[in-house]
Amino acid sequence: MEDRLGDGDIDAITELVYPIIQRPIYRNIFRRPMSTEPILKLCNRAIRVRIYPNKEQAILINKTIGCCRFVYNRMLDDRKYHYDQVGKDVQITPANYKHDYPWLKEVDSLALSNAQLNLDKAFSNFFEGRAGFPKFKSKRRSKLSYTTNNVNNSVRIEGEFLRLPKLGMVRAKIHRKVLKDWHIKSVSVSLDAGNYYASILFEYESQVLDPVDPQKLLGLDFSMSDLYVDSDGNRPCNPHYYRQNEKRLKAEQRKLSRCKKGSNNYEKQLLKLQRLNQHIENQTRDYLNKLSRSLADHFDMIAVEDINLRAMSQCLKLGKSVRDNSFGMFRDMLKYKLEEQGKYFVVVDKFFPSSQLCSKCGRKNPAFKQMNVSKNLSVREWTCPFCGTHHDRDVNAAINIREEGRKLIPKIKAERQQELQKLRKQSAKSTDNNASTLA
Numbered sequence: 001m002e003d004r005l006g007d008g009d010i011d012a013i014t015e016l017v018y019p020i021i022q023r024p025i026y027r028n029i030f031r032r033p034m035s036t037e038p039i040l041k042l043c044n045r046a047i048r049v050r051i052y053p054n055k056e057q058a059i060l061i062n063k064t065i066g067c068c069r070f071v072y073n074r075m076l077d078d079r080k081y082h083y084d085q086v087g088k089d090v091q092i093t094p095a096n097y098k099h100d101y102p103w104l105k106e107v108d109s110l111a112l113s114n115a116q117l118n119l120d121k122a123f124s125n126f127f128e129g130r131a132g133f134p135k136f137k138s139k140r141r142s143k144l145s146y147t148t149n150n151v152n153n154s155v156r157i158e159g160e161f162l163r164l165p166k167l168g169m170v171r172a173k174i175h176r177k178v179l180k181d182w183h184i185k186s187v188s189v190s191l192d193a194g195n196y197y198a199s200i201l202f203e204y205e206s207q208v209l210d211p212v213d214p215q216k217l218l219g220l221d222f223s224m225s226d227l228y229v230d231s232d233g234n235r236p237c238n239p240h241y242y243r244q245n246e247k248r249l250k251a252e253q254r255k256l257s258r259c260k261k262g263s264n265n266y267e268k269q270l271l272k273l274q275r276l277n278q279h280i281e282n283q284t285r286d287y288l289n290k291l292s293r294s295l296a297d298h299f300d301m302i303a304v305e306d307i308n309l310r311a312m313s314q315c316l317k318l319g320k321s322v323r324d325n326s327f328g329m330f331r332d333m334l335k336y337k338l339e340e341q342g343k344y345f346v347v348v349d350k351f352f353p354s355s356q357l358c359s360k361c362g363r364k365n366p367a368f369k370q371m372n373v374s375k376n377l378s379v380r381e382w383t384c385p386f387c388g389t390h391h392d393r394d395v396n397a398a399i400n401i402r403e404e405g406r407k408l409i410p411k412i413k414a415e416r417q418q419e420l421q422k423l424r425k426q427s428a429k430s431t432d433n434n435a436s437t438l439a
């Protein structure tokens with residue numbers, strides 16, 4: 001009975017305890033990040049480097065790639081059989097095969113697990129209607145690669161070397177700067193045209209930037225001959241690496257077709273052809289990387305049209321030039337290079353009549369509809385029937401795309417600010433939690 005407290009007692013205790021309870025709460029409030037404090041977000045970046053394995057390492061890499069393909073195909077075969085017999089999918093793991101095929105134990109087991117994950121993904125894509133039934137991997141046609149994960153520092157960069165599970169130190173040309181706080185998540189080892197590469201996937205915390213107020217805007221109109229035409233009237237010199245090398249490619253292809261399939265000479269010629277193809281791809285990629293870097297650093301917003309390149313190359317029979325043009329690759333590069341700086345990459349709706357509008361008075365030229373000239377790429381110049389302005393077809397379209405992009409900025413900016421606020425709240429909550437656990 002004496003233990004029970006009266007009303008007055010509670011008040012006294014509250015007064016006593018209150019400041020003690022209050023203090024950490026106040027402290028939390030002051031610890032809450034200010035709106036100017038950086039908000040961090042996890043980002044990924046892959047860097048592809050050339051590696052130079054010694055003879056033994058090369059043999060083991062080839063073996064691992066072969067084992068992954070074998071396990072993938074066996075699992076696919078068994079799952080397919082089970083599906084045909086029972087009508088249900090079955091879970092199989094690479095471990096199920098290690099007893100019958102003990103040589104599977106020689107290679108990196110994480111590589112085999114990743115082969116299983118790839119197959120699982122292929123199956124779920126099939127079951128959810130995104131793709132056809134998984135196909136068997138072929139030694140000839142499939143990409144020669146395997147992926148492994150970094151577990152307890154099993155993958156790391158040490159000077160001129162890349163450490164890989166089972167392989168040990170492999171000489172590598174690390175041509176890009178890797179920051180100290182970048183953490184390796186996984187690495188894909190591949191064999192392409194006789195050369196070995198490692199694509200290293202990094203994870204790092206990056207500051208989420210406040211959306212910038214775009215000052216310098218640019219619109220790009222896709223162009224077959226020049227890659228693009230911009231709203232300032234510039235056309236980059238598209239070097240057309242594929243076309244430049246077309247004669248050589250054709251000659252090497254012809255030589256290959258004369259070789260007996262599977263013979264030594266065939267293999268040699270095939271490698272030569274693969275090397276040439278790779279060379280063209282490298283040239284193109286290098287050029288596009290430099291071009292997109294200079295644009296992304298100079299402009300705050302770049303607007304492009306949402307065009308379906310595949311459909312375009314099919315319907316207009318422009319296959320080769322679209323492939324050579326590489327506008328799709330260029331768009332992807334522009335996007336991430338702009339967005340990592342808090343800038344804008346805007347895709348304008350594909351039904352926006354960019355080439356039919358007059359960029360001066362904003363009216364639609366009726367001639368385009370009547371003559372279906374918008375599809376006729378041979379019309380290079382036209383005069384507006386309303387205001388009399390003479391237009392270069394591509395530059396006019398690029399200006400329209402830029403202006404349409406300008407209209408979309410407020411919406412994108414609001415979305416980003418909303419996301420930033422959400423992240424800020426989350427971060428404040430986690431600091432509160434940390435503070436209370438500390439208290």
Ligand SMILES: [Zn+2]
Nearest residue numbers: 358361384387
């Ligand atoms: Zn006009």
